[in-house]
Amino acid sequence: MMPLLRHQPPRTRFMSASDTSSHQQPPRFVDIGANLLDDRYIKGIYRGTFRHEPDLDLVIERSIAAGVQHLLLTAGTIAESRAAVRAVREWRTRYPQMTVGCTVGVHPTRCQQVFVDTNVPAENLLQELLEIAQDGMKDQSVLAIGEIGLDYERLEFCPKEIQQQFLIQQLQHVAKPTGLPLFLHNRNVGTDLYDILQQNKDCWTRHKGVVHSFDDTLDIAELFLSDFYIGLNGCSLRTEESLKVVQALPLDRILLETDCPYCEVRAAHPGYAYIQTHFEAKAEKKFERGKCVKSRQEPCHIIQVAEVIAGVKQIPLLEVSEACFHNSIACFFSNE
Secondary structure, three states: OOOOOOOOOOEEEEEEEOOOOOOOOOEEEEEEEEEEOHHHHHEEEEEOOEEOOOOHHHHHHHHOOEEEEEEEEEEOOOOHHHHHHHHHHHHHHHHHOEEEEEOOOHHHHHHHHHHHHHOOOHHHHHHHHHHHHHHHHHOEEEEEEEEEEEEOOOOOOOOOHHHHHHHHHHHHHHHHHHHHOOOEEEOOOOOOOHHHHHHOOOOOOOOOEEEEOOOOOOOHHHHHHHHOEEOOOOHHOHHHHHHHHHHHHHHHHEEEOOEOOEEEOOOOOOOOOHOOHHHOOOOOHHHHOOOOEOOOOOOHHHHOOOOOOOOHHOEEEEEEEEHHHHHHHHHHHHOO
């Protein structure tokens, strides 16, 4: 692997909701992972405390101004899946400048809560998920099954055996009958996710899905590359080792995401020096309409992820944005 190169810190520019003139050909983006139903956007609540009026409308307006043309709204429970489908249908009318879709599925850390800690038989809940997905497929509101996968960093929420069981169940009873792409969670699990996917290859279609928020080794990435895209966000860019993985990934297998409101590219991160575009922000307690909230990511911040990748790979931003745009369309927004 070639050594990681360093640029001199680039010129900083600030983007506002009306700023579309910074590039002769503005970059365009698909945010393939946005948790926009989070209370921070729809209620102005942070860690159980109300801080400001809801500002989801402003968040989406900033995203559109920053070049986000397509967005995948992510869900992690059955209730969130239903809410995501409703939101997509509403937003399509309200924000015609952006193409929106969503995922349907149960996150690995929520499998105990959803499938075990209720009095409802698991087969009934899986059938409910399937029906939500099939209903959303009628108007292309639902574009992927997810967020499903494995997470061994947070076993206090769900034991690995339960995660594995209901990953397989969702593959067999939701992903397989729908044929939709997979939106996969992979956190500190070695090859377990890869192995389960290989054992259930009849449940998914090659090159139709993403291992999102990737922060593992290059060896693990290379296992997935022949069948899936790799999703990169701020959590994928936190260390020098992570940047070396990004440098080695082929551009035609990368998708961009924010995983907002999480995964900020922080000033302490090694890739931060590559960021050229900044957004005015206030602390949540000092909220000001028209400005971002500090440390709360939004889809507009996807340009920062692209800038870090461009810097690490020593290629133009537009090359990154266009390649990842087309990759994302091929994965989620194309009927081919």
